[in-house]
Amino acid sequence: MNADAEVVLSLEGITKRFGGLVANDAISLTLHRGKVLALLGENGAGKTTLMNILFGHYVADGGGVRVFGAALPPGNPRAALAAGIGMVHQHFTLCDNLSVLDNIVLGTGGLMSLGRGRAAARDRVAALAADFGLAVAPDARVGALSVGERQRVEILKALYRHARILILDEPTAVLTPQEAEALFATLRLAVARGLSVIFISHKLHEVMGIADTCVVLRHGRVVGRVDTAATSRAELAALMVGAEMAESQTAPGPGGPMRLRLDGVSAAGLRGVTFALRAGHITGLAGVSGNGQAALADLIGGAVVPTAGRIEVDGATPQHWSPRAAIAAGVGRIPEDRHKTGTVADFTLAENTALETYASRFARRGLMDWAAVRAHAERVIRAYDVRCEGVDQRIRLLSGGNMQKLILGRVLEETPGIIIANQPVRGLDIGAIAYVHGQLVAARDAGAAVLLISEDLDEVMGLSDVIHVISEGRLSPAFARGTMDRTGLGMWMAGQGFAHAA
Amino acid sequence: MRLEAVAHPSLGRRLGYPVAALGATVLVAAALAALAGADPFAVLGQIVVGAAGSKFAALETLNRATPLIFTGLAVAVAFRARLWNIGAEAQLYAGAIMAVLLGTGMLGSPWVLPLSALAAMLAGALVLLGPVVLKVRFGVDEVVTTLLLNFIMVLFVSYLLEGPLKDPAGMGWPKSAALIKEARLPRIVEGLRLHWGFALAILAAVVVWFVQTRTTLGFEMRAVGANLGAARFAGMPVTAVLVKTALISGGLAALAGWSEVAGLKGHLSADLSPGFGYTGIIVAMLAMLHPLGVVVTALFVAGVFVGSDAMSRAAGVPTYMADMLLACSLLFMVLALMLARFRVVRG
Numbered sequence: 001m002n003a004d005a006e007v008v009l010s011l012e013g014i015t016k017r018f019g020g021l022v023a024n025d026a027i028s029l030t031l032h033r034g035k036v037l038a039l040l041g042e043n044g045a046g047k048t049t050l051m052n053i054l055f056g057h058y059v060a061d062g063g064g065v066r067v068f069g070a071a072l073p074p075g076n077p078r079a080a081l082a083a084g085i086g087m088v089h090q091h092f093t094l095c096d097n098l099s100v101l102d103n104i105v106l107g108t109g110g111l112m113s114l115g116r117g118r119a120a121a122r123d124r125v126a127a128l129a130a131d132f133g134l135a136v137a138p139d140a141r142v143g144a145l146s147v148g149e150r151q152r153v154e155i156l157k158a159l160y161r162h163a164r165i166l167i168l169d170e171p172t173a174v175l176t177p178q179e180a181e182a183l184f185a186t187l188r189l190a191v192a193r194g195l196s197v198i199f200i201s202h203k204l205h206e207v208m209g210i211a212d213t214c215v216v217l218r219h220g221r222v223v224g225r226v227d228t229a230a231t232s233r234a235e236l237a238a239l240m241v242g243a244e245m246a247e248s249q250t251a252p253g254p255g256g257p258m259r260l261r262l263d264g265v266s267a268a269g270l271r272g273v274t275f276a277l278r279a280g281h282i283t284g285l286a287g288v289s290g291n292g293q294a295a296l297a298d299l300i301g302g303a304v305v306p307t308a309g310r311i312e313v314d315g316a317t318p319q320h321w322s323p324r325a326a327i328a329a330g331v332g333r334i335p336e337d338r339h340k341t342g343t344v345a346d347f348t349l350a351e352n353t354a355l356e357t358y359a360s361r362f363a364r365r366g367l368m369d370w371a372a373v374r375a376h377a378e379r380v381i382r383a384y385d386v387r388c389e390g391v392d393q394r395i396r397l398l399s400g401g402n403m404q405k406l407i408l409g410r411v412l413e414e415t416p417g418i419i420i421a422n423q424p425v426r427g428l429d430i431g432a433i434a435y436v437h438g439q440l441v442a443a444r445d446a447g448a449a450v451l452l453i454s455e456d457l458d459e460v461m462g463l464s465d466v467i468h469v470i471s472e473g474r475l476s477p478a479f480a481r482g483t484m485d486r487t488g489l490g491m492w493m494a495g496q497g498f499a500h501a502a
Numbered sequence: 503m504r505l506e507a508v509a510h511p512s513l514g515r516r517l518g519y520p521v522a523a524l525g526a527t528v529l530v531a532a533a534l535a536a537l538a539g540a541d542p543f544a545v546l547g548q549i550v551v552g553a554a555g556s557k558f559a560a561l562e563t564l565n566r567a568t569p570l571i572f573t574g575l576a577v578a579v580a581f582r583a584r585l586w587n588i589g590a591e592a593q594l595y596a597g598a599i600m601a602v603l604l605g606t607g608m609l610g611s612p613w614v615l616p617l618s619a620l621a622a623m624l625a626g627a628l629v630l631l632g633p634v635v636l637k638v639r640f641g642v643d644e645v646v647t648t649l650l651l652n653f654i655m656v657l658f659v660s661y662l663l664e665g666p667l668k669d670p671a672g673m674g675w676p677k678s679a680a681l682i683k684e685a686r687l688p689r690i691v692e693g694l695r696l697h698w699g700f701a702l703a704i705l706a707a708v709v710v711w712f713v714q715t716r717t718t719l720g721f722e723m724r725a726v727g728a729n730l731g732a733a734r735f736a737g738m739p740v741t742a743v744l745v746k747t748a749l750i751s752g753g754l755a756a757l758a759g760w761s762e763v764a765g766l767k768g769h770l771s772a773d774l775s776p777g778f779g780y781t782g783i784i785v786a787m788l789a790m791l792h793p794l795g796v797v798v799t800a801l802f803v804a805g806v807f808v809g810s811d812a813m814s815r816a817a818g819v820p821t822y823m824a825d826m827l828l829a830c831s832l833l834f835m836v837l838a839l840m841l842a843r844f845r846v847v848r849g
Contacts, residue, residue: 018506303735323737333735341735344728355725355736363718370716 005032008196009165013063016049023049025220036197038211040240046220047200051167055087056080086158087167092150096143101125103142104157128159132189148179167198172206176288177490184210204233216240250441252481253465256280259418259449265309269295271473277418277449284464285453288493292473293453297422301333302326327356332416334407336423342407345396349388350377352395353410380409401432408439419443422453437463457486471495505844516842523838527831534826538819545817552812553805561696567804571703572758573782574796575710580751582791583727585744587630589648590755591779592655596629597622597756601763602667602678602770605685614685619760626756627749634748638741660772677771687765699761710793723747784832803828
């Protein structure tokens with residue numbers, strides 16, 4: 001590590017407990033002026049908790065924070081702001097109905113200074129934008145901006161408040177590879193001007209590309225502190241999961257007959273989509289979030305009916321399309337959001353297992369057979385290794401991975417011919433990810449047609465037999481396994497390629 | 503100050519806080535009694551004696567609890583599905599109107615009682631159906647529509663009592679003709695004031711509990727209330743579930759009005775309900791929307807009202823004491839239930 005540069009931020013023995021869980025266990029780290037420090041770790045490793053303590057959203061149970069040599073009072077976001085810490089959250093905190101300029105100056109001026117200093121503010125924003133390569137129109141309404149542009153506004157907001165330390169929480173999760181490159185260019189400009197950056201990610205290649213040093217967290221502890229110049233992706237991955245792991249490569253699927261076909265289907269968010277799902281194949285859907293993935297999943301899952309075009313399941317067009325019709329037609333759905341649509345938090349595991357099949361499998365003449373539901377749930381819990389206290393436990397207390405395993409079991413136990421897996425591993429730790437992927441591959445090998453929707457290109461490229469890219473509701477042609485690299489897919493994700501194809 | 507969820511609340515925690523809430527309510531009541539210039543212990547004692555100190559008092563409490571069980575159930579069923587039915591008062595009057603329409607000679611024995619009960623439930627269901635259709639079709643907030651329907655219905659009842667339903671022999675008073683004997687709910691024990699409406703209310707609570715826990719409809723109603731998005735995603739017929747919930751809720755509230763007319767009053771007047779529909783919300787909330795709990799909390803609320811009436815006569819403390827007591831008990835109980843599940847953390 002570079003000991004010459006001034007230390008701008010140091011965390012000293014930060015400990016934070018939530019009930020019995022130790023989220024941060026005596027974590028120490030130092031950030032030097034003009035450096036990028038990557039905070040690497042699986043979901044649940046304690047990265048976000050640590051940053052929330054730093055920014056004053058939580059108060060640590062032990063340890064302290066020093067910024068530019070001075071102790072930072074705990075639990076006070078204002079103090080963090082005043083000390084020069086700027087945070088860009090994963091989920092933006094912008095007002096859609098205000099202009100870029102309004103968003104940036106919001107909260108910086110006193111009530112009495114209304115309207116004054118606006119020209120000066122505009123000049124400063126323009127200067128910052130030019131200095132840091134953050135091109136964005138100051139008078140545009142934020143609601144009309146793309147995700148990448150909104151992120152630039154967030155960064156400008158932090159810079160406008162004289163941030164000397166930028167914290168970015170998984171900033172590339174929502175960006176195309178090209179947008180991510182632009183972000184990295186901005187970060188390089190920032191460190192060249194003496195700013196310091198904490199970059200939270202679990203994408204190894206980004207960390208290797210942008211960071212000077214890397215602190216790896218696992219189960220709330222610092223397990224590694226390495227200079228990126230002197231390490232490798234494999235070593236970082238090993239630190240993250242605690243064991244050497246080879247990059248998995250899935251064997252190609254057997255292939256088989258066509259199970260589902262969309263023919264020129266349009267719906268809210270989808271424009272003339274034509275594609276097919278084959279038995280024994282995993283079809284990957286890549287794309288930046290919010291480009292129609294949710295609409296496509298809803299469409300196939302029955303939540304949305306097409307406004308134009310045709311759906312064919314096993315060669316026949318269903319008369320009536322609804323979630324129930326889709327389930328009856330053999331569509332298994334792993335929803336994007338476990339909490340909002342996948343489960344009912346206050347219901348027991350048993351009740352959650354029966355959410356889709358209570359009427360068809362577990363009821364007679366309108367009366368629930370709870371004994372059968374519980375027996376079924378016991379089976380799912382055993383077969384899918386759901387760690388829990390029992391089927392009568394409320395599902396809200398389960399970790400994300402165990403919740404997802406229960407959903408997976410609920411879906412796969414019905415042996416669906418078609419499986420829609422929408423972001424199936426989002427927010428899971430590496431062990432759970434491997435488990436979910438293994439189950440999807442097993443279902444594919446058993447003859448299911450799997451649609452894998454993910455924003456993680458590595459996941460899509462690693463598992464899919466066929467890849468489509470979705471952009472602004474349009475679907476790219478099918479790319480067979482191994483025929484497209486990251487850059488090629490990235491171009492389609494950014495919307496290029498469609499012009500030629502049309 | 504922040505709240506942190508307690509993952510596994512202990513039994514002591516879950517019982518301790520509600521008991522403390524009851525204690526706090528009693529303390530506030532004592533303070534209020536002292537403020538009114540009376541002896542706090544005497545006042546509290548008189549409330550208890552007035553509610554349950556004699557056979558007459560206890561039966562009076564049971565009678566008062568009857569409509570509260572019905573409206574409490576109506577609210578509990580609807581709220582469980584996140585259907586905010588604030589209109590139990592209107593549905594109650596719809597049931598009362600039916601009791602009078604069919605019970606004043608149009609029908610005879612033995613059909614008049616079951617038929618007027620059915621008609622009452624149907625009328626109450628229809629009163630709630632309108633707001634629910636507006637909700638599922640156009641997204642109209644049912645809190646507003648059901649609340650406002652209460653006032654419309656009360657005015658409609660006034661019109662009926664001044665017009666079509668006015669008792670010709672009523673010396674000009676705005677009340678309906680009396681029900682025929684066959685249309686009256688009999689007493690459970692001859693000579694005591696308690697009528698079969700109370701038994702019916704208990705039965706209704708058991709039926710609602712059974713429906714909620716043992717039937718597919720109950721499962722759907724709970725799922726729709728607990729997570730609408732998940733219910734919809736799972737393929738539950740959400741609109742149909744909400745409509746069925748409305749029919750059950752409206753029907754239950756209507757039985758409150760029907761049993762008051764057929765069991766207690768024997769005729770309809772504009773002061774039939776001293777806000778039973780609204781008090782049903784307190785009853786349901788105190789019971790945490792549990793149908794069997796509603797019976798318990800309805801008895802508690804009825805006891806506070808009846809006991810306060812008696813106390814007021816004896817101690818000269820205004821009967822508003824009852825409202826204060828209920829308001830405090832609800833606020834403290836809501837707070838206690840939150841504190842049982844969350845822990846307050848400094849910073």
